[in-house]
Amino acid sequence: MHNTHELINSEMTSIEQYVSWFVQTSEHKIKNLKQNSKPSIGWFSVYTPEEIIYAAGAVPFRVTGESSESYSLARVALFTNMCSYTLSCLEEGMQGSYNFIRGVVIVNTCDARRRLYDAWKYYVNTPFVHLLDLPKVISVESKDYFRKQIVIFIKSFEDYFGKKISTDSLRETIYLCNKTRNLLNKLMDFRKGDEPLITASQSMGIIKASMCGHKHEFNEKLNGLVNLLENREISHKKKSLKILLSGSYFDQINLIKLIEDSGATVVCEDISNGIKYFEGEIDLNKDPITALADYYLEKAPCARMIDAERRFKHIWKLIDQYNVDAVIYFSLKFCSTNLLDFPYLEKELKQRGVLVLFLEGERFLVNLNQLKTRIQAFIEMLL
Amino acid sequence: MSRVLAEKNNRATQLKKLLQTAQKAATLKKSPFYTLKASQKRAQLTTNLFLKAYDEKSKVAFRNVIMPTEIFYAMDIVPVCVETVCALLANFNVTLQCLDSAEQNNYSRDICSFTRCTLGAAIENYLPTPDFLACTSYYCDDSTKLFYTLSKKYEKDFFLLDIPYDHNNVNAVHYLENQLKEMVESIEKTLNRKIDMDKLSEAIRLSNEARYYFVKLNELRTKIPAPIGGGEAIDYAAILAFTWGSKEIVDVYKTFYEEVKHKVENSDKPPQKRKIRILWRHLRPYYNNSLFDFIENECDVEVAFEEVNFIYWGEMDPDEPYRSLAKKLLANPPVGDFQRWIGVTLNLIDKYNIDGIISFNHWGCRQLCSGEGILKDILNKKGIPMIQIGGDCIDSREFSFAQLKTRIQAFLEMIKERNR
Numbered sequence: 172m173h174n175t176h177e178l179i180n181s182e183m184t185s186i187e188q189y190v191s192w193f194v195q196t197s198e199h200k201i202k203n204l205k206q207n208s209k210p211s212i213g214w215f216s217v218y219t220p221e222e223i224i225y226a227a228g229a230v231p232f233r234v235t236g237e238s239s240e241s242y243s244l245a246r247v248a249l250f251t252n253m254c255s256y257t258l259s260c261l262e263e264g265m266q267g268s269y270n271f272i273r274g275v276v277i278v279n280t281c282d283a284r285r286r287l288y289d290a291w292k293y294y295v296n297t298p299f300v301h302l303l304d305l306p307k308v309i310s311v312e313s314k315d316y317f318r319k320q321i322v323i324f325i326k327s328f329e330d331y332f333g334k335k336i337s338t339d340s341l342r343e344t345i346y347l348c349n350k351t352r353n354l355l356n357k358l359m360d361f362r363k364g365d366e367p368l369i370t371a372s373q374s375m376g377i378i379k380a381s382m383c384g385h386k387h388e389f390n391e392k393l394n395g396l397v398n399l400l401e402n403r404e405i406s407h408k409k410k411s412l413k414i415l416l417s418g419s420y421f422d423q424i425n426l427i428k429l430i431e432d433s434g435a436t437v438v439c440e441d442i443s444n445g446i447k448y449f450e451g452e453i454d455l456n457k458d459p460i461t462a463l464a465d466y467y468l469e470k471a472p473c474a475r476m477i478d479a480e481r482r483f484k485h486i487w488k489l490i491d492q493y494n495v496d497a498v499i500y501f502s503l504k505f506c507s508t509n510l511l512d513f514p515y516l517e518k519e520l521k522q523r524g525v526l527v528l529f530l531e532g533e534r535f536l537v538n539l540n541q542l543k544t545r546i547q548a549f550i551e552m553l554l
Numbered sequence: 555m556s557r558v559l560a561e562k563n564n565r566a567t568q569l570k571k572l573l574q575t576a577q578k579a580a581t582l583k584k585s586p587f588y589t590l591k592a593s594q595k596r597a598q599l600t601t602n603l604f605l606k607a608y609d610e611k612s613k614v615a616f617r618n619v620i621m622p623t624e625i626f627y628a629m630d631i632v633p634v635c636v637e638t639v640c641a642l643l644a645n646f647n648v649t650l651q652c653l654d655s656a657e658q659n660n661y662s663r664d665i666c667s668f669t670r671c672t673l674g675a676a677i678e679n680y681l682p683t684p685d686f687l688a689c690t691s692y693y694c695d696d697s698t699k700l701f702y703t704l705s706k707k708y709e710k711d712f713f714l715l716d717i718p719y720d721h722n723n724v725n726a727v728h729y730l731e732n733q734l735k736e737m738v739e740s741i742e743k744t745l746n747r748k749i750d751m752d753k754l755s756e757a758i759r760l761s762n763e764a765r766y767y768f769v770k771l772n773e774l775r776t777k778i779p780a781p782i783g784g785g786e787a788i789d790y791a792a793i794l795a796f797t798w799g800s801k802e803i804v805d806v807y808k809t810f811y812e813e814v815k816h817k818v819e820n821s822d823k824p825p826q827k828r829k830i831r832i833l834w835r836h837l838r839p840y841y842n843n844s845l846f847d848f849i850e851n852e853c854d855v856e857v858a859f860e861e862v863n864f865i866y867w868g869e870m871d872p873d874e875p876y877r878s879l880a881k882k883l884l885a886n887p888p889v890g891d892f893q894r895w896i897g898v899t900l901n902l903i904d905k906y907n908i909d910g911i912i913s914f915n916h917w918g919c920r921q922l923c924s925g926e927g928i929l930k931d932i933l934n935k936k937g938i939p940m941i942q943i944g945g946d947c948i949d950s951r952e953f954s955f956a957q958l959k960t961r962i963q964a965f966l967e968m969i970k971e972r973n974r
Contacts, residue, residue, distance in 0.1 A: 247927050248928065249925070250923045250924045250926065252917060252918065252919075252923075253920060281695050281920075282694055282695050282920040282921045283920055285719070286892065286924040288891075289891060289892035289893070290925070290927070290928060293931075294928075302719065304719040304720050306716045307691050307714060307716050308716050312729060312732055312733065312736075316716075316718065316725060319723075320720065475695070477698055477699075477702055477714055479699075479702060479703075479706075480706075502662075504664055505664050505920065507665060507694070507695045507696045507699065507920060508699060510662045510664060511665060511669070511695075511699035511703065512699065513662075514659055514661060514703075515703060517660060531662060531664070
């Protein structure tokens with residue numbers, strides 16, 4: 172990893188230098204993983220307990236599908252009306268982008284991911300492919316069931332890699348990942364003021380870098396950035412329209428720039444490349460497996476969980492915390508859970524005076540120009 | 555949805571509104587495929603149950619297609635399968651109105667049309683207000699979200715049975731069995747009505763009896779030539795039926811079996827030329843169309859079997875009703891790995907002497923259609939042709955029959971050529 176970064180050994184003194192390091196980490200993810208002697212394990216959902224993979228001595232990283240230019244192979248393997256995040260990930264796999272990795276973990280989050288598991292096993296040459304079942308409800312029984320699924324996951328990992336995952340090692344990696352969570356939450360605090368010290372584009376680059384494995388190094392760098400930001404004076408002079416972004420898988424900086432060029436500021440992302448990845452922390456006082464099960468099942472809710480009311484309450488909490496003026500809800504085409512949650516969430520938000528703009532698009536936003544007009548009109552109306 | 559809340563929300567009003575709209579739209583169309591008494595009995599039973607759900611005295615449960623109904627019959631609750639209701643609404647010619655209504659209320663056209671149509675029917679206030687809603691996490695995400703949304707709209711209790719993916723695991727049966735018990739306890743509280751365990755055992759016994767006749771019927775369907783047409787049989791869609799556990803369905807399936815048995819035993823000699831035999835995957839379009847007529851009559855092939863009629867579960871133990879129902883739910887082929895389902899399809903191909911598969915890919919279905927690339931690849935390797943025909947069971951705007959005809963004809967010609 173070190174030799175791919177020009178800035179790694181030099182002193183970083185500006186936000187831009189840090190951000191550049193994070194962006195490079197994300198952009199060179201595959202190259203860095205290939206150079207690492209430890210086995211790489213891909214994951215897709217923020218419900219994946221990375222702690223277990225780290226504890227096994229492997230390197231977990233998020234498969235993002237961003238190098239795929241089309242879905243021609245994946246569309247044949249699956250079906251045309253599948254979410255394009257799933258298709259792009261499978262396309263990368265079928266193109267051989269991940270031939271070097273040792274395994275993938277797919278969480279049973281939705282119909283698309285479940286079929287991704289089937290297709291990945293059938294079409295992609297990855298030795299270890301595990302599906303982790305995840306209940307849709309939160310209850311005593313579902314926590315117990317999920318806990319047992321985590322035990323099965325650990326066992327299958329141990330069997331395949333021939334290495335015992337001890338309770339102590341799990342505690343260590345929970346501590347490590349909690350550290351990342353805490354730092355990312357601190358980073359988000361710098362976006363709560365009237366003039367955020369970190370932009371949405373920068374924040375997304377940092378969050379994506381946190382998913383590339385190598386959390387020790389990431390934590391060290393993010394700690395440096397947080398220290399730098401803590402010494403900055405927060406300005407309260409400028410006040411712009413604050414936007415919360417919510418919805419499906421999303422990492423399109425172009426869209427964020429478009430929103431910000433229209434005169435608004437995106438202050439929080441209630442998405443898997445945002446808050447949903449790192450909010451809260453795992454209780455180190457509990458038995459590690461129970462703590463993992465409880466945290467992941469109860470984490471910032473994704474549309475895949477049944478309880479849209481709980482999701483709404485979480486969004487409402489974010490609106491309050493970030494002093495949000497309006498919500499932009501982005502759903503990938505064919506993402507049923509997000510599409511079906513939207514009318515309910517919109518109704519609840521409107522009743523409380525918060526306007527929502529609904530956008531539907533593909534993974535790579537081929538319809539960006541269409542969206543542009545709608546975004547501009549929405550923001551102009553609010554300004 | 556606010557319009558609905560403002561309207562009078564009693565069931566008599568809801569039925570009147572539906573019937574008035576249906577009369578304006580068109581009269582009920584009669585299916586050309588119903589040649590058997592059993593089919594007429596089944597259609598009558600479905601209609602009667604639907605109408606019973608509008609009776610103010612009835613206790614009504616909205617359930618999705620695989621939520622076990624044996625529990626409801628044991629508790630004298632009328633189960634309304636909201637997805638099946640969409641097929642019924644297609645007969646009333648009001649589906650497009652329902653779909654429009656859903657779209658106007660911000661439900662995207664990329665959502666499955668069964669879901670959109672149900673939402674639209676609820677918005678238009680055509681459905682009988684339920685006393686509670688119960689849904690399983692399978693088959694699909696759309697269904698679970700639909701039920702959640704409806705529970706908010708009607709402000710009624712909602713129970714979700716979370717069916718575990720890992721169907722072989724002992725934890726899975728235990729997890730599901732406990733959920734079933736909890737669901738019943740919750741229903742008891744909601745309705746202030748206790749379940750009679752003897753009645754539940756009786757419902758399981760009736761379900762077993764109905765299953766017995768349907769399994770025997772499915773054995774008869776292995777005969778060549780096919781004793782009944784797929785166009786008639788597909789509407790049984792036995793695995794989705796909301797009548798398991800009732801007395802009436804035993805009579806329907808027994809009649810069905812006896813009529814087909816009579817046909818087999820009294821048929822003329824087999825024709826000299828064996829017809830091409832097709833296995834049908836998924837459902838059919840429920841609006842006015844002649845797809846099956848075209849395939850079975852104009853193209854002169856046999857739809858020998860439909861996957862929706864494959865009885866995948868074993869006989870249940872009336873003394874262990876919850877455990878048995880949990881096992882039945884977990885036995886469903888789409889639960890778990892797609893290879894499990896493919897295994898079932900391959901067995902059906904052998905059992906019914908199948909020459910090719912027609913798969914009706916319902917637009918918007920992420921669960922049923924999404925693994926077909928894998929299936930097609932496996933079938934190609936085994937030399938079994940399959941055609942995927944795109945369309946929509948409910949939304950006629952997504953169905954282009956003229957284009958499909960050419961593709962289907964070419965597919966069947968290719969099989970005929972191979973079989974020569």
